[in-house]
Amino acid sequence: MSDVKTAIRLAVVGHNPLLYLCTTEEDRVVGVLRELAAEPGSGLSEPRLWSCTHGLEGVEGGAAMTDPAAALAAVAAFEGPATWVFADLAPFMQRVEVARRLREFYFAAREKGDRRIVIIAPETVVPEMVRKEVHLIDVPPPDEDAIGAEIERFRRDHPDCGLRTEDWTEVLLALKGLTLAEVGHILRRAARGGQATREQIMEALFAEKEMLVRKAGYLEFCPPRLKLSDLGGLDNLKDWLEKRRRLFTREAMDAGVQMPKGLLMMGVSGCGKSLAVKVISSFWNLPLFRLDMNLIFSGAYGNPESAFRGALNTVESVAPAVLWIDEIENSLGMDEKSGVHIASHIFSAFLTWMQEKPPLVFIAATANRISALPAEIIRKGRFDQVFFLDLPADSERAEIFRIHLARNGIDLADVDMNILTIMTEGWNGAEIEQAVIAARVEAYYEKRKATQGDLSASIARIVPLSQTMEEQIKFIRSWAFSRAMPASKFGKMKRRLVQ
Ligand SMILES: Nc1ncnc2c1ncn2[C@@H]1O[C@H](COP(=O)(O)OP(=O)(O)OP(=O)(O)O)[C@@H](O)[C@H]1O
Ligand SMILES: [Mg+2]
Numbered sequence: 001m002s003d004v005k006t007a008i009r010l011a012v013v014g015h016n017p018l019l020y021l022c023t024t025e026e027d028r029v030v031g032v033l034r035e036l037a038a039e040p041g042s043g044l045s046e047p048r049l050w051s052c053t054h055g056l057e058g059v060e061g062g063a064a065m066t067d068p069a070a071a072l073a074a075v076a077a078f079e080g081p082a083t084w085v086f087a088d089l090a091p092f093m094q095r096v097e098v099a100r101r102l103r104e105f106y107f108a109a110r111e112k113g114d115r116r117i118v119i120i121a122p123e124t125v126v127p128e129m130v131r132k133e134v135h136l137i138d139v140p141p142p143d144e145d146a147i148g149a150e151i152e153r154f155r156r157d158h159p160d161c162g163l164r165t166e167d168w169t170e171v172l173l174a175l176k177g178l179t180l181a182e183v184g185h186i187l188r189r190a191a192r193g194g195q196a197t198r199e200q201i202m203e204a205l206f207a208e209k210e211m212l213v214r215k216a217g218y219l220e221f222c223p224p225r226l227k228l229s230d231l232g233g234l235d236n237l238k239d240w241l242e243k244r245r246r247l248f249t250r251e252a253m254d255a256g257v258q259m260p261k262g263l264l265m266m267g268v269s270g271c272g273k274s275l276a277v278k279v280i281s282s283f284w285n286l287p288l289f290r291l292d293m294n295l296i297f298s299g300a301y302g303n304p305e306s307a308f309r310g311a312l313n314t315v316e317s318v319a320p321a322v323l324w325i326d327e328i329e330n331s332l333g334m335d336e337k338s339g340v341h342i343a344s345h346i347f348s349a350f351l352t353w354m355q356e357k358p359p360l361v362f363i364a365a366t367a368n369r370i371s372a373l374p375a376e377i378i379r380k381g382r383f384d385q386v387f388f389l390d391l392p393a394d395s396e397r398a399e400i401f402r403i404h405l406a407r408n409g410i411d412l413a414d415v416d417m418n419i420l421t422i423m424t425e426g427w428n429g430a431e432i433e434q435a436v437i438a439a440r441v442e443a444y445y446e447k448r449k450a451t452q453g454d455l456s457a458s459i460a461r462i463v464p465l466s467q468t469m470e471e472q473i474k475f476i477r478s479w480a481f482s483r484a485m486p487a488s489k490f491g492k493m494k495r496r497l498v499q
Pocket of ligand 2: 273274275
C-alpha cells in the first residue's frame, strides 16, 4: 500500500485536484487517506465521504445530497481545505452535469492546491470531458507486509490454528494478489474446524480463486486431481518440472532465481499434452485456469481484444497460477496455406504480455497443428521450453498400461506386459487407455475380472492413429526435430537450440 501512499502524496504536491483510484478496496484506500491526513505537513485534510446512500459528510444538510450533482455543487461551494472522497461516482460519470461539475472543480481548485476530490471505483470510467483533468492512480493489490499483518492478526485471534511458521512464507506468497478482505475470508474459512493448516488454507485459497475467476467468465478452473505418477513416461518433461518445482516459492524469489514463464507442448494427438498441463498444476501446487479462446472470440464478452486483455488481467489477479491455453494454434496461430494470422491483434497482444507478464503466472500451452504456429511463438525467450510429445516408447507404453490397469482395477499379475507392449507398437496413451477401459467393460458385462484375453481382444479392435495418420505423424516428427526438445528420454532427436 505504500506505493499508493506515495502516489497520493505526489498528487498532493502536484496540486492535482481530481484523483481517480481504481480499486474495489474502498476501506483500504480511505484508510491510507486517513493515515496521510494525520501526517503533519502532508497537505491532505481529513477525508469526507460521499456515497449515493448516505450523501455527503461534513456539510450542512449533506445527508440529503444523495444525488451526485447536488453533492458536487455543495463541494464547489465549500470554502477551505478539504478532501472529498466519492465512492459511488463511476456509474454517474457519464451524466453531463457530473462531468461538468468535476471539470469546474478542477479549474477552481488547481491553483489553491488545498482541496481535492478523490474518486474510488472498481472500474475506470472517465468521460472525455475530464480525461485530461483526472489523475489516475494505480492501486496494486496489498503488498506482503499488509498480508503478513493480516495473517499475524489472524494468528493472534486463533492461537491454536496450526499454521506453522515454516509454512508462513508459502502461504503469504499464495495469498498475494487478493484483497485484504479476501485474505481475511480465506483464513477464517480455512479455520472453520478450529485449525488452519497450510493445506487447509491452500484449499480455501484455491476455492476463492476459482470463484473470482468464475465471476469473470472466460476462464475455467481445473481442479487439481492428478499426480505426477498419473503421467506415464515423458521423463525429460518430468525432470524439467521437478527441477522447477520449488521456484514458485519465497526462498527462490529471495535468492533471485528467475521463475519460468511458460512451457509449450506440442505433438502427436493423445500423447498426454493436456494431461501434462493438469499434472503441472498439482505437482507445483498452483491453481490451473484454462482460457477458453472460443468464448473470447464468441463476442459474449465484448470485442475479442478487450475480452482477451480482461482474461489476462483476471489471471494476473489470482496469481500465482498456471494459465492453460489449449490448442494455441487455433486462436493465436495462422492459416497454414496463406500464412496470415488468424487474429493478429490478439496475437501481438499475447506476445507483448508474454514479455512483460507478472512472473507469478505460468503459461502452459499446447499445440497439435504445429505448422500453424508462427515462428515468433516458438522463438526462445517466449517459452522457457518447447517440448515435443511423441508416441511412447516400449517401456513408456508399459508404464501407461500400469497406470490405466491400476485405475481400472485390473491386477498386474493377470497380464503379460511384454505382449501388451508388443501389440501396441506405435500407439498413443489415449488409445492404450481406451483398450484398457474396453477390456474392463467387456469383463464387467460378464461379471468377471478382466484378463489378458480381454485386453488382447480390445487391442485388436482398435486401429491406432499412427496407422491412419502415418503421413501427418511423420511430418510432425520432422518438424519437431529441429524445433523442440523431446519430452521422452527415448526421444531419438538430438536437442538443438531453437533460433
Ligand atoms: N503419458 C501418458 N500417461 C498416462 N495416460 C496418458 C498418457 N498419454 C495419454 N494418456 C491418456 O490419454 C488421455 C488423453 O490424453 P491427452 O488429452 O492428454 O492427449 P493430448 O496430447 O492432449 O491429445 P490432443 O492433442 O488430442 O488434445 C489422457 O487423459 C490419459 O488418460
Ligand atoms: Mg489435448
